[in-house]
Amino acid sequence: MKNFLSYLKPHRFLLIISFLFCFISVAFSLIIPIFIGKAIDEMIGPNQVDFANIYPILLWILIFLTLSAVFSYFYEWIAAKLTQSVVKKLRDDAFYHLEYSSVVFIDTHAHGDLVSRIVSDIEQISNGLLEGFKQLYKGVITILITLIFMFFVNYILAFVVILITPLSLFVASYISKRNHRFFTKQAKIQGEIGAYVLEMIENQKIVKGLTYENQAIAQFKQQNQELYQVGCDAQFSSSLTNPSTRFVNNLVYTAVGIIGMLLMLQNASFIPLLTIGGLSSFLTYANQYTKPFNEISGVVTELQTALSSLKRVQELLHVQKEVDDGNQMIHHPIETIHFDHIYFSYDPNRPLIHDFHFTVKKGQKIAIVGPTGCGKTTMINLLMRFYDVNHGGIFINNQNIIQIPKADLRKSFGMVLQDTWIFHGTVFENVAYGKTNATKEEVIEACKKVHAHSFISRLPKGYDTIISATSGLSTGEKQLLTIARMMLRQPEIIILDEATSNIDTRTEKKINDAFDQMMQGKTIFVIAHRLSTIQSADQILVMKDGNIIEKGTHQQLLKQNGFYKKLYLSQFEHQELI
Numbered sequence: 001m002k003n004f005l006s007y008l009k010p011h012r013f014l015l016i017i018s019f020l021f022c023f024i025s026v027a028f029s030l031i032i033p034i035f036i037g038k039a040i041d042e043m044i045g046p047n048q049v050d051f052a053n054i055y056p057i058l059l060w061i062l063i064f065l066t067l068s069a070v071f072s073y074f075y076e077w078i079a080a081k082l083t084q085s086v087v088k089k090l091r092d093d094a095f096y097h098l099e100y101s102s103v104v105f106i107d108t109h110a111h112g113d114l115v116s117r118i119v120s121d122i123e124q125i126s127n128g129l130l131e132g133f134k135q136l137y138k139g140v141i142t143i144l145i146t147l148i149f150m151f152f153v154n155y156i157l158a159f160v161v162i163l164i165t166p167l168s169l170f171v172a173s174y175i176s177k178r179n180h181r182f183f184t185k186q187a188k189i190q191g192e193i194g195a196y197v198l199e200m201i202e203n204q205k206i207v208k209g210l211t212y213e214n215q216a217i218a219q220f221k222q223q224n225q226e227l228y229q230v231g232c233d234a235q236f237s238s239s240l241t242n243p244s245t246r247f248v249n250n251l252v253y254t255a256v257g258i259i260g261m262l263l264m265l266q267n268a269s270f271i272p273l274l275t276i277g278g279l280s281s282f283l284t285y286a287n288q289y290t291k292p293f294n295e296i297s298g299v300v301t302e303l304q305t306a307l308s309s310l311k312r313v314q315e316l317l318h319v320q321k322e323v324d325d326g327n328q329m330i331h332h333p334i335e336t337i338h339f340d341h342i343y344f345s346y347d348p349n350r351p352l353i354h355d356f357h358f359t360v361k362k363g364q365k366i367a368i369v370g371p372t373g374c375g376k377t378t379m380i381n382l383l384m385r386f387y388d389v390n391h392g393g394i395f396i397n398n399q400n401i402i403q404i405p406k407a408d409l410r411k412s413f414g415m416v417l418q419d420t421w422i423f424h425g426t427v428f429e430n431v432a433y434g435k436t437n438a439t440k441e442e443v444i445e446a447c448k449k450v451h452a453h454s455f456i457s458r459l460p461k462g463y464d465t466i467i468s469a470t471s472g473l474s475t476g477e478k479q480l481l482t483i484a485r486m487m488l489r490q491p492e493i494i495i496l497d498e499a500t501s502n503i504d505t506r507t508e509k510k511i512n513d514a515f516d517q518m519m520q521g522k523t524i525f526v527i528a529h530r531l532s533t534i535q536s537a538d539q540i541l542v543m544k545d546g547n548i549i550e551k552g553t554h555q556q557l558l559k560q561n562g563f564y565k566k567l568y569l570s571q572f573e574h575q576e577l578i
C-alpha cells in the first residue's frame with residue numbers, strides 16, 4: 001500500500017484540486033433543498049405566493065445548480081485522468097520488471113498468470129481507483145455535508161437521522177457482501193470457461209484427432225450449468241439491492257416526517273423553529289442521506305478486489321532485476337571461450353551438468369550432440385547467462401563471464417532456437433527485429449542467403465505481408481525467417497539450437513553452405529539431432545548425462561567406434577531405408 005501511495009504522490013496537486021472541486025460541487029448541489037424550503041415558506045397558502053421573494057431564490061437555485069454541474073464536470077475529468085495516469089505508470093513499471101526479470105523467474109511462473117497480472121489485475125486496480133474516487137470520495141463528502149446542512153436546519157431531526165444510520169450501514173454492508181460473494185464466484189467460473197475454450201481452440205486438431213469432441217462438449221456443458229446457477233443467484237441477489245435500500249430510505253423518511261410534524265406542533269423555547277419549508281428541505285436530505293452508504297459499501301467490495309489485484313501486481317514489481325554486476329566489457333575479437341570444469345543443476349536434487357570442460361577457439365564450428373535431456377540447451381543457457389553455473393566458470397578471452405555486463409555478453413551472440421518466435425507484423429519487421437535501421441536491401445539479402453526469398457516472394461504482399469505465429473507459414477518457413485533475422489545481425493558468435501530441425505535436408509544443406517561462406521572466421525555452436533548437419537564441424541562434442549563422453553571430428557569419432565558411431569549408424573541406416 002505504501003508503495004502504491006508513491007504512485008499517487010506525483011499527482012498531489014491534482015488530488016487536492018479534485019477534492020476541492022468535488023467538495024464544491026456536492027456542497028452547491030446540497031444547498032439547493034434549503035432554497036427550495038425557503039421558496040415553499042414564501043407560498044404557504046392560496047393567493048399568498050410572494051413572487052417578489054421567490055424570483056431571487058429561483059435565481060440562486062439556478063446559479064448553484066450550474067456551478068455544481070461545472071465543478072462536477074471538471075472533477076470527473078480530473079478523476080479519470082488521475083486514474084489512467086496511475087495505472088499507465090503501474091503497467092509500464094510492471095512490464096519493465098517483467099522484461100528485466102531473470103529467466104529463472106519467468107520459467108518458474110505460469111505465463112498465463114503473469115499476463116493476467118499485467119492485463120486484468122491492473123484493470124481491476126483501475127476500476128477500484130476510479131470507483132474509489134467517484135463513489136467513496138464523493139459519498140463521504142456527501143454524507144458529511146448533508147449532516148452539516150441537517151444540523152443547520154434542525155439539530156433534533158439531525159440526531160434522529162444519525163440514530164438510524166447504523167441500520168443503513170448494516171443493510172448496505174449485508175447486501176454488498178452477499179453480492180460480492182456471488183459475483184466473485186461468477187467471475188471465477190467465467191475465467192475457467194474462458195481458459196477451457198482457449199485450450200480447446202488451440203488444440204482442436206488433437207481433440208478432433210482423438211475424436212474427443214463429445215467429451216469436450218459434455219465438460220463444457222457441466223461448466224456452463226454451474227455458470228448458469230451462479231449467474232441466477234448473482235442476478236437475483238443484486239436485484240434485491242434496490243428494494244432493500246428503498247425500504248430503509250422510506251423508514252428514515254417516515255421517521256423524519258412524523259417527528260418533524262410533532263416538532264412543529266411544539267412550542268418549547270429550546271426547540272428550534274421548524275417551518276413547513278424547513279421540514280421539506282429536511283425530508284429531501286433524509287431521502288438522499290442513505291444513498292451514499294449503499295454506494296460506498298458497493299465500492300468497498302470493489303476496493304477489496306482491487307487490493308488483492310494490487311498485491312499480485314506488487315509481487316511483480318518486487319521481482320529483483322536480473323543480477324548484473326559485471327563491469328568489464330569484452331575485449332573483441334573473441335579469441336577463446338573456455339568452459340572450466342562446470343557444474344550446474346536447475347534443481348539441487350537433480351544433478352545435471354558435471355565437470356564440463358572444453359575450450360573453443362575463434363572460427364571453430366563446434367557441434368554438440370547427445371540424447372534428449374542430456375543438457376545441450378542448458379550449456380547454451382549458461383553461456384548466455386540465463387542461468388549461472390554452480391561451480392567452475394565460463395571464460396571469454398580469459399575473462400570470467402560473470403564479470404561482463406549481460407547486455408555486452410549477449411550482444412556478441414546470435415541465437416536461433418528450435419521454437420521459432422514470429423510476432424504479429426510484416427515479414428520485413430520480423431526479419432529486421434534485432435537490428436534497428438535495417439534497410440529493405442539488407443533484409444532481402446539475408447532472406448536470399450537462407451533461401452527464404454522465394455517463398456516470401458510468393459506471399460500476397462511479399463515482404464509487406466502481415467504474418468503471425470499462427471498464420472499460414474509452415475514451421476520450416478518460420479525457422480528460415482528466424483535464421484534470416486540472425487544473419488542480418490551478423491553476430492560474432494552464432495548459436496543454432498536445433499535451428500534447422502524442421503527444414504528439409506536439401507534446404508538445410510544449402511543454409512549450412514551459406515553459413516560456412518558468410519560466417520568464415522566466426523565461431524559457431526550447432527546443436528543438432530540430425531548428424532548429417534554437423535559432419536563438417538571442427539569438433540563434435542558428444543554429451544551424455546551432463547558430461548562430454550566423446551569428442552573429435554566426425555572421422556575421428558567414427559574411428560573411436562563409440563557412442564557417436566552408434567548414433568550415426570542408427571540414423572544412417574534409417575536414411576538408407578527412406
Ligand SMILES: Nc1ncnc2c1ncn2[C@@H]1O[C@H](COP(=O)(O)OP(=O)(O)OP(=O)(O)O)[C@@H](O)[C@H]1O
Nearest residue numbers: 107346347352370371372373374375376377378379
Ligand atoms: N528451466 C528448467 N527448470 C528445471 N529443469 C529444466 C529446465 N530446463 C531443462 N530442465 C531439465 O534439464 C535437463 C536438460 O535439459 P536440456 O534442455 O538442456 O536438454 P537438451 O539436451 O537440450 O534436450 P533436447 O535434445 O530435448 O533439446 C532435462 O532433464 C530437463 O528436464
Ligand SMILES: [Mg+2]
Nearest residue numbers: 376377378497
Ligand atoms: Mg534442447
